[in-house]
Amino acid sequence: MSTLCIQNACLVQTGESSPVKTDLLIVDGIIQEIGVGLAVPSDAVCYDAAGQILMPGLCDPHVHLREPGREDSETIASGTEAAIAGGYTRLLAMPNTDPPIDAGGMVTYVKSMAQNQSRIPVSVAGCLTRGRKGDKLAEIADMAAQGAVMMTDCNHALQDEYVLRRALEYTRDFDVVVGVYPDTPALSGEGVMHEGEMSFRLGLQGIPAMAEEIAIERELRVACAVGGRIHIQNVSTGEGVASIRRFKAQGLQVTAETTPHHLLLNHSALVGYHTRFKMMPPLRTPEDQEALLAGLLDGTLDMIATGHAPHTDFEKHLDFMHAPFGVTGLETALPALYTELVKTGKMSWAVLVEKMSTAPRKLLKVEALHLRVGERFEATLFDPEGETVISRESMKSRSFNSPWLGETLSGKVTQVFLGNEALMG
């Protein structure tokens, strides 16, 4: 029997209006007791968490681990260590590996690799279509049977409405969700940043907001007609949020995510042509940022996903037009969101936990975490007075393409607990 005691922590979780200061006693991974001034058994391992926030372990429903295929940019081991450093206790691995995860055998392979190489559980997504080519359905039932929880072609936006229709219909009776990346490639074309005054000024080809807006409308319209569970990834536009809100009001079963970078940054960050701000969808306008935040707060957007997309220095050192899209996010999400939204009072801890733990876990069909007696203990300890330096030296990810590289963010993840086990330090 092993006992863990966390003293003087400020507990935050979904539904709690304000942090509660308390002690916790955890025995063999299960929360045994919660209360002020608990008696500490002599054999207990103790953590003094005075002044620190204790929240349910975070879950990222959109991570590119790159293994197999691009181990030079990330591996299952390095990616999951980055997740732990960021306060995550679970993530969903995207299937755009090389080869892609588009068959049951690949799901099994990645899951077994993760079992050996990751200290936190990894959920796996499979491709919706074979080889992510967008024309023929992949063997969805087989992948689902091996444990894949989402079917998505990642950044290869489904262009064919017929395939989208059949995919949603076919998966309706499976326990999987269809993840769609909302883009209209004919409109985004060769664009590299949001189309607007900034793209004109910088002389870079733009990606108009309508490329996303039209895609969301089209995808939700099809989902409305045929049913099925649909999840919209990477929402970046205010109009996109408005569409989702409208369809949700009509009763459509849809979930949607946005990212920390789309919430916290906008296209003016691209002055200077730093490729660590090049992503797809692109950083939009301050108005879009406001709409995304409002969408999170009113429940239109269900969750925050990092879309963690590691790329090597060599790739990101290409010119702005040729460097790949994508930024890392696992290690910056929590401190960045804390700095800009929680600390400033724009978002409560309870909402943050809902968006970064409860809702993503529900999407992945794993049990929600509650910091209550009798529940499994899986939690993140965060020091709001600490700070996180985002540097090449500090990051666990193999890649350094973070928009916050070189910056110091408020707050710091000090420990991550999986049952009685402390994963950091």
Place this chain on the structure above:
Amino acid sequence: MSTHNPVQTRKDLLTIGDLSRDEVIQILDTAQPFKELFTRSVKKVPTLRGKTVLNLFYEPSTRTRTSFEIAAKRLSADVTNFAVSTSSVVKGESILDTIDTLQAMQVDYIIVRHSCSGVPEYIARHTHASVLNAGDGHHAHPTQALLDAFTFREVYPDMAGKRIVVAGDILHSRVARSVFEVMHMLGVEVATFGPATLVPKTIPSYVRLLKTFDEVLEFNPHVLYLLRLQLERQKANFFPSMREYHNRYGVTMERFKILRERGTWIMHPGPVNRGVELVDDVMTYPRTLINQQVENGIAIRMAVLYHLTPEEQKRLPLPEEIRS
């Protein structure tokens, strides 16, 4: 390692927006005596003797490269051309690798032309050499804009309150962006004219948008600045045909007669598409400034190289060497 003290002198020229109005005027003023040099049999001054200027052109451009080369040579600098194919990027050599190579060669000035916006800025961040943007993607072409301002000022010494129309493909034009900026900075009223597909709504707010050639005539510009139309734009459906473009947006014979009567000056960054932007007759019109623009380009590029060189490093020409 650093060859200059960046506190005292501007290291790079990347966009017009980097310059203050005073600096722009200073560059134009400096170009004047350099231009006067050209009428002499010996067109050279010793200002940059011992300095190395490197032309790094990722995009072919004989005209601009030659102009920089002559400018540097007339300042007595050593000039080298570093030929790079854009395909080297694909082959696994990043721009950074090239910059490291150039850094090791200790060049003093790098003149960069690249088809991707932002590359000169990226290079400037990673080298001690002075970087001069000779055109990047659709972003900026500051020396072109400065030579255009110089040419404008030769015709109208007091530019404030004068009017210019920049016509054509604004969306894909680095020249348009830089010309807008420099003209606005010098108090010229700026308007633009072209197909709506090529004149985005996101142009700077100080630029007036004209929709028909009649509106251009009504605006009555002192200078009509025609941009070169890239022929491949037609394929991407920005407009249906060259013929239609010429008829609606070009200087047709009929329009040319009106402009000639009014004495409107014509500018064009070259090379010209005859029968598209303008009819052939415009080329022989005495108020077409295209050749002056080319000549002034050399003087302006000399002035810019001069401007980016710290005082103590200049081997200053004696006044009589220039004026004589």
